[in-house]
Each structure stands twice: as structure tokens, then as C-alpha cells.
Amino acid sequence: METSAGAFAERLVAAGLRPTRRRVALAELLFSRGDRHVTAEKLFDEATTAQMPVSLATVYNTLHQFTAAGLLREIAVDGARVYFDTNISEHHHFLLEDGEELFDISGAVAVANVPPPPPGMKVARIDVVVRLTRDDD
Structure with a gap:
């Protein structure tokens, strides 16, 4: 399992994404805990707890970018709830x-x-x- 910022940056590059500081930090929050399901709000709360300066809009955008790049799987359970799955x-x-x-x-x-x-x-x-x-x- 990846644990370093460098490994997460390499994973982003391999997926065709530019490894910005925020993307790498959010990738670390997402992928360092194994397979799991998160909402944008849950990841935003985790980022806030980790004292990561990021907006909810940035979290949403990043999750959708990760999904489009094949790093996450989006699971829409109804019109209002969407989960992002690290197990693709x-x-x-x-x-x-x-x-x-x-x-x-x-x-x-x-x-x-x-x-x-x-x-x-x-x-x-x-x-x-x-x-x-x-x-x-």
C-alpha cells in the first residue's frame, strides 16, 4: 500500500493528472487507508481535521477528476448521494x-x-x- 507523497504523486502522473499539492494530499487521505467508500463531504471533513486548506468545491472537483482518470469508481445511490470507491x-x-x-x-x-x-x-x-x-x- 502506498504511504508516501511521492508514491501518490507518481500514481497521479501515471493516471494522466498533474500532481498538485492538493491532489497529492487528497490522494493520500483517500488511498492510504485501503479500500473504502467516501462522500465528498466525508473527505472534506477528513481534510479539515488534517488541517488541509481545501474547499468543498475543490474536493468535489478532485474526486471527479480522479474518477475520470480511473482512480476511483463513482457509485450514485440516489439523486442526492454519491459515494466514491477506492476499489475500482x-x-x-x-x-x-x-x-x-x-x-x-x-x-x-x-x-x-x-x-x-x-x-x-x-x-x-x-x-x-x-x-x-x-x-x-
Whole structure:
């Protein structure tokens, strides 16, 4: 696992991004803790706690740049909530609705009866998000 600013800068360059100070610092916050799911607000809070001078808009922009460069995977769970996943492999998710927690489903998920795409298009990816509530029993 990467741990130095230099390693994160190299990772950004390899993805075609300029390794600015803020990008490297945000990459370190994101990727030094292994696979995880964050929202822009959560990463902004972590940056603030780390006394990193960065705006929420910069965090949003950086997350979208990292996603476009293939460093993150964006998981939209509804119109208002978007998570960014440091694990970019093909996998699916559970969403704990009352805690707004997203976590990986281990193993394969069978997706059946996918309709054919319109002419001239192809299926790029299928994301499955299984919504959970706590069992009150």
C-alpha cells in the first residue's frame, strides 16, 4: 500500500493528472487507508481535521477528476448521494439506509434479464446496490 507523497504523486502522473499539492494530499487521505467508500463531504471533513486548506468545491472537483482518470469508481445511490470507491474492480454494494453506510458485497451477484441496449449502444457496466435496514428482532 502506498504511504508516501511521492508514491501518490507518481500514481497521479501515471493516471494522466498533474500532481498538485492538493491532489497529492487528497490522494493520500483517500488511498492510504485501503479500500473504502467516501462522500465528498466525508473527505472534506477528513481534510479539515488534517488541517488541509481545501474547499468543498475543490474536493468535489478532485474526486471527479480522479474518477475520470480511473482512480476511483463513482457509485450514485440516489439523486442526492454519491459515494466514491477506492476499489475500482467490478463489484457490487450494500447500502445501510439509516446509517448511510456503503460496503462491498463479497462474491458474485447474478443479474438476469438485462434488456438489450438501444441500437448503437452497449452496456458499459451494471452496478447493483442492495438497500438494507437494520433488523429490529
